[in-house]
Amino acid sequence: MMSRLRDQFFYAGLAVVWTAVYSALVPLRIGRELRRNASNRVARARRRVMKAGASFVRRLRSA
Structure with a gap:
């Protein structure tokens, strides 16, 4: 149970980092x-x- 929660936090953090990096690079x-x-x-x-x-x-x- 705890490892699943930890995995969810890990992937949520990864998504936040990815979004931050992407939104910084697009401009x-x-x-x-x-x-x-x-x-x-x-x-x-x-x-x-x-x-x-x-x-x-x-x-x-020419003129």
Whole structure:
């Protein structure tokens, strides 16, 4: 009887620890995703600016 109760406490504690670890890691994963998306947006904007500058220079040269 006592060992069954001890097992239940052990598994309940394990579940609590698992939940705590998982809930601590999920925001990190989401933050990494957001940073990756932000850096992609910055890179895309930078490419767009460089492309626009190059086409502007081409237009000036052809005029």
